[in-house]
Amino acid sequence: MKPTALVVDDSxxxxxxxxxxxxxxCQGIHEASSVEEALMxxxxxxxxxxxxxISMRGENxxxxxxxxxxxxxxxxxxxVSALGxxxxxxxxxxxxxxxxxxxxxxxxxxxxxxxxxxxxRGSGA
Amino acid sequence: xKIAAKLQLLVLGNALVFGGVAGLNxxxxxxxxxxxxxxxxxxxxxxxxxxxxxxxxxxLTSPFALQRAPFLExxxxxxxxxxxxxxxxxxxxxxxxxxxxFAAFKTLAGFAVEPILQxxxxxDRVATLSEKAFLDPSFASARRLRNLPAxxxxxxxxxxxxxxxxxxxxxxxxxxxxxxxRSSEEHRADIQAEIPRIEASVFAGTAALAxxxxxxxxxxxxxxxxxxxxxxxxxxxxxxQLGSGDFEAKLEVKGSDEFGSLxxxxxxxxxxxQALVGLVDSQRRAVQTILDASDQGFFSFGADLTIDPExxxxxxxxxxxxxxxxxxxxxxxxxxxxxxxxxxxVALVFSGQANPxxxxxxLESEVAIGNRILSLSWKHLVxxxxxxxxxxxTLVKRLESLAAKDEAEKHILINAVTGRRLLPRFxxxxxxxxxxxxxxxxxxxxxxxxxxxxxxxxxxKGDAGVFGFEMTRKAIHEIEGLIDEALSRPTGRVAFxxxxxxxxxxxxxxxxxxxxxxxxxWAVEADTIPVExxxxxxxxxxxxxxxxxxxxxxxxLRSLLMVNLSQMLAHLPRLSYQVAGSMGKQILPWSATGxxxxxxxxxxxxLIRVLPHLITNMVDHGIESPDQRESIGKDKRGRxxxxxxxxxxxxxxxxxxxxxGISWTEVEAKARExxxxxxxxxxxxxxxxxxxxxQLSTRESVSEYSGxxxxxxxxxxxxxxxxxxxxxxxxxxxxxxxxxxxxxxxRP
Numbered sequence: 001m002k003p004t005a006l007v008v009d010d011s012x013x014x015x016x017x018x019x020x021x022x023x024x025x026c027q028g029i030h031e032a033s034s035v036e037e038a039l040m041x042x043x044x045x046x047x048x049x050x051x052x053x054i055s056m057r058g059e060n061x062x063x064x065x066x067x068x069x070x071x072x073x074x075x076x077x078x079x080v081s082a083l084g085x086x087x088x089x090x091x092x093x094x095x096x097x098x099x100x101x102x103x104x105x106x107x108x109x110x111x112x113x114x115x116x117x118x119x120x121r122g123s124g125a
Numbered sequence: 126x127k128i129a130a131k132l133q134l135l136v137l138g139n140a141l142v143f144g145g146v147a148g149l150n151x152x153x154x155x156x157x158x159x160x161x162x163x164x165x166x167x168x169x170x171x172x173x174x175x176x177x178x179x180x181x182x183x184x185l186t187s188p189f190a191l192q193r194a195p196f197l198e199x200x201x202x203x204x205x206x207x208x209x210x211x212x213x214x215x216x217x218x219x220x221x222x223x224x225x226x227f228a229a230f231k232t233l234a235g236f237a238v239e240p241i242l243q244x245x246x247x248x249d250r251v252a253t254l255s256e257k258a259f260l261d262p263s264f265a266s267a268r269r270l271r272n273l274p275a276x277x278x279x280x281x282x283x284x285x286x287x288x289x290x291x292x293x294x295x296x297x298x299x300x301x302x303x304x305x306x307r308s309s310e311e312h313r314a315d316i317q318a319e320i321p322r323i324e325a326s327v328f329a330g331t332a333a334l335a336x337x338x339x340x341x342x343x344x345x346x347x348x349x350x351x352x353x354x355x356x357x358x359x360x361x362x363x364x365x366q367l368g369s370g371d372f373e374a375k376l377e378v379k380g381s382d383e384f385g386s387l388x389x390x391x392x393x394x395x396x397x398x399q400a401l402v403g404l405v406d407s408q409r410r411a412v413q414t415i416l417d418a419s420d421q422g423f424f425s426f427g428a429d430l431t432i433d434p435e436x437x438x439x440x441x442x443x444x445x446x447x448x449x450x451x452x453x454x455x456x457x458x459x460x461x462x463x464x465x466x467x468x469x470x471v472a473l474v475f476s477g478q479a480n481p482x483x484x485x486x487x488l489e490s491e492v493a494i495g496n497r498i499l500s501l502s503w504k505h506l507v508x509x510x511x512x513x514x515x516x517x518x519t520l521v522k523r524l525e526s527l528a529a530k531d532e533a534e535k536h537i538l539i540n541a542v543t544g545r546r547l548l549p550r551f552x553x554x555x556x557x558x559x560x561x562x563x564x565x566x567x568x569x570x571x572x573x574x575x576x577x578x579x580x581x582x583x584x585x586k587g588d589a590g591v592f593g594f595e596m597t598r599k600a601i602h603e604i605e606g607l608i609d610e611a612l613s614r615p616t617g618r619v620a621f622x623x624x625x626x627x628x629x630x631x632x633x634x635x636x637x638x639x640x641x642x643x644x645x646x647w648a649v650e651a652d653t654i655p656v657e658x659x660x661x662x663x664x665x666x667x668x669x670x671x672x673x674x675x676x677x678x679x680x681x682l683r684s685l686l687m688v689n690l691s692q693m694l695a696h697l698p699r700l701s702y703q704v705a706g707s708m709g710k711q712i713l714p715w716s717a718t719g720x721x722x723x724x725x726x727x728x729x730x731x732l733i734r735v736l737p738h739l740i741t742n743m744v745d746h747g748i749e750s751p752d753q754r755e756s757i758g759k760d761k762r763g764r765x766x767x768x769x770x771x772x773x774x775x776x777x778x779x780x781x782x783x784x785x786g787i788s789w790t791e792v793e794a795k796a797r798e799x800x801x802x803x804x805x806x807x808x809x810x811x812x813x814x815x816x817x818x819x820q821l822s823t824r825e826s827v828s829e830y831s832g833x834x835x836x837x838x839x840x841x842x843x844x845x846x847x848x849x850x851x852x853x854x855x856x857x858x859x860x861x862x863x864x865x866x867x868x869x870x871x872r873p
Contacts, residue, residue: 086466086470086487087466087469089483089487090466090469090470090473090484090487091469093473093478093479093483093484094469094473094478094479096478099479099480099483100483102486113480116480
């Protein structure tokens with residue numbers, strides 16, 4: 001069975017683009033436009049993979065990452081951001097984010113990240 | 126794995142890497158070979174242009190005494206050398222700056238072609254007149270001239286004019302040479318400077334690649350050495366203990382290598398160990414040699430950020446001999462916050478918490494240390510090490526900025542050559558503004574005075590942009606900002622002398638670029654005042670309402686608007702060469718004859734705009750390929766001729782070619798095929814009408830230039846609009862002639 005995913009981003013365009021890329025590997029991709037929506041969706045679907053935008057309107061994706069890791073320390077969360085946010089990216093990675101992908105999306109790079117994380121999950125690591 | 130086996134692998138790996146590097150070099154050095162070929166082509170262009178310059182010079186000193194052949198040969202040689210330039214492809218791939226310079230050079234070199242063609246054409250024209258008349262100085266004297274019949278006098282006048290044109294063309298060409306030579310020499314120097322750099326970077330590139338391949342090998346050898354060193358240490362101390370009679374000594378050996386089972390005699394063991402250590406050391410030295418051979422720096426560091434003792438000699442060059450005394454974050458980064466982030470990032474790598482590639486994409490990729498710009502790349506090695514590869518970008522950056530300067534100068538020069546007519550005006554305006562600023566006082570600060578100044582500054586900024594005077598343009602922009610800022614403050618004071626300095630410095634520098642290459646007289650416009658055509662026309666309009674048409678003053682004014690018809694037709698030959706060239710055909714140099722009289726350009730413009738249709742038609746359909754022409758005994762170069770005849774009834778333009786002519790059988794077959802006509806007989810008038818109306822093409826395919834028949838119908842429409850007629854005459858195998866007759870006083 002194909003893995004499931006949750007795309008968290010406040011921009012509909014970005015969600016669409018990511019969903020389009022992820023659909024090559026995943027099925028049952030849900031979208032959320034805020035941290036609150038994301039947490040509800042996460043509780044409901046328990047997706048194999050979450051992409052979380054770092055800076056969303058009025059809130060910080062880092063908080064979302066923390067909340068999800070509270071619910072499931074093994075959750076695979078990939079942070080999404082524009083370049084130039086090195087400190088936040090490192091903080092997220094230290095907190096437990098599995099990877100980081102940069103906007104604008106490079107399809108190959110995103111898929112490579114997804115493959116790597118799903119492989120880690122599959123091996124039980 | 127046994128140590129001996131590991132070492133064998135290592136040796137094998139190295140051999141593979143060396144073989145690979147040799148092959149790689151051959152591939153990577155290919156561009157350098159191409160560049161060397163390019164230098165040869167440039168040399169050839171320069172030789173050809175020098176040769177041409179000599180012959181042009183001779184032509185200038187004695188236009189008629191000289192045999193034409195040497196000049197024509199030199200001109201052909203030059204054009205041939207130019208065409209070779211087109212085969213050059215190496216530079217564009219290597220360096221965008223050089224690509225621009227090369228394009229500029231090619232453009233500049235191309236400028237010489239037109240004067241050459243003109244000289245050839247003018248030579249032909251003059252040659253048709255009596256050369257003897259010119260060679261005999263007394264012949265041209267006023268008395269003899271007056272005694273000549275009118276027709277002869279006219280011919281002579283035309284010849285003198287042709288001679289004048291010839292001299293202008295030659296001096297234009299001579300003016301181009303310094304620029305051409307300089308550009309060529311600079312370009313050549315650029316390339317020659319580039320070759321060693323590319324060779325070096327190819328070497329560094331292969332070295333870097335080799336190193337990447339080597340990283341594994343280096344690391345393995347590094348680790349083995351360390352382990353053997355540790356093992357040896359413990360073995361040695363065991364020996365010592367044994368020697369001192371401590372038989373309780375245990376050999377503490379890590380791993381399951383040979384050391385693990387010490388069942389052989391101590392003597393053999395020592396020998397074996399020494400051999401192994403020797404082998405490992407030589408491996409290490411080999412790796413070190415490779416690392417040191419490249420200019421790049423390689424060093425590794427662990428979680429504590431101290432730099433390992435194994436590093437390439439390049440590090441010493443780049444960072445100084447004591448660089449290991451600092452931890453890596455302090456070595457590379459000066460800002461404490463950035464250092465902290467760097468530390469946080471590498472910690473994520475060492476702890477295995479993050480994908481190293483993600484972290485590395487955030488680590489510094491370029492740093493400035495001392496006066497060097499260094500590029501850094503990062504690689505995660507096993508055993509808790511990060512390898513940093515350092516390359517010196519300083520030279521590359523410096524070359525890039527040099528190339529940019531060069532590019533800017535070439536831009537200025539090309540604009541100064543192509544826009545020569547407008548250059549003096551630009552200079553004059555800049556000088557006026559500079560003088561205004563220099564001698565300005567506080568009274569200028571009233572808005573009544575400042576507004577016109579700002580306006581002319583703005584205009585000058587536009588001009589500077591047109592002429593590629595980038596520094597001047599930026600300086601004006603800055604000045605505008607300063608004035609705006611001063612005005613926004615209540616006690617607005619403008620330091621005009623400062624503004625004059627800013628503008629003066631930029632403008633003089635760029636002016637110097639022009640005068641150093643083209644000479645200071647390039648922008649000198651003797652005794653002329655630029656008047657806009659619009660102004661002149663309204664002036665004429667004003668006078669026309671007050672003076673009779675025949676008034677000499679009014680006629681003089683009108684004549685200012687006139688241009689020589691031959692000038693308006695001058696682009697047609699070039700067009701024919703161009704079209705012919707694109708089809709692999711050749712055309713003898715030609716120019717319109719009989720067009721040496723003044724006309725109002727407005728009234729001729731629309732007609733002249735449709736003539737290219739006839740020309741392209743002739744080249745495409747009329748003129749045969751060189752092979753074909755030779756096979757039927759014609760000159761392989763086609764002949765085109767445009768003659769303008771004036772008479773009391775009007776003007777006739779006759780345009781003729783010596784090509785294959787129009788095949789009426791083919792035309793008819795085509796028309797029947799198109800269903801334009803049935804089986805019945807058709808008259809010649811009908812056949813011609815098919816051609817004029819654009820209903821068919823006698824060619825199988827439509828070419829880039831002609832073939833749709835649209836051109837001919839456009840020409841006819843224009844001629845009819847003017848109340849004229851157009852006729853064509855064709856003889857199979859001998860060519861086609863179009864005759865356009867325009868009634869006198871035809872509507873413009």
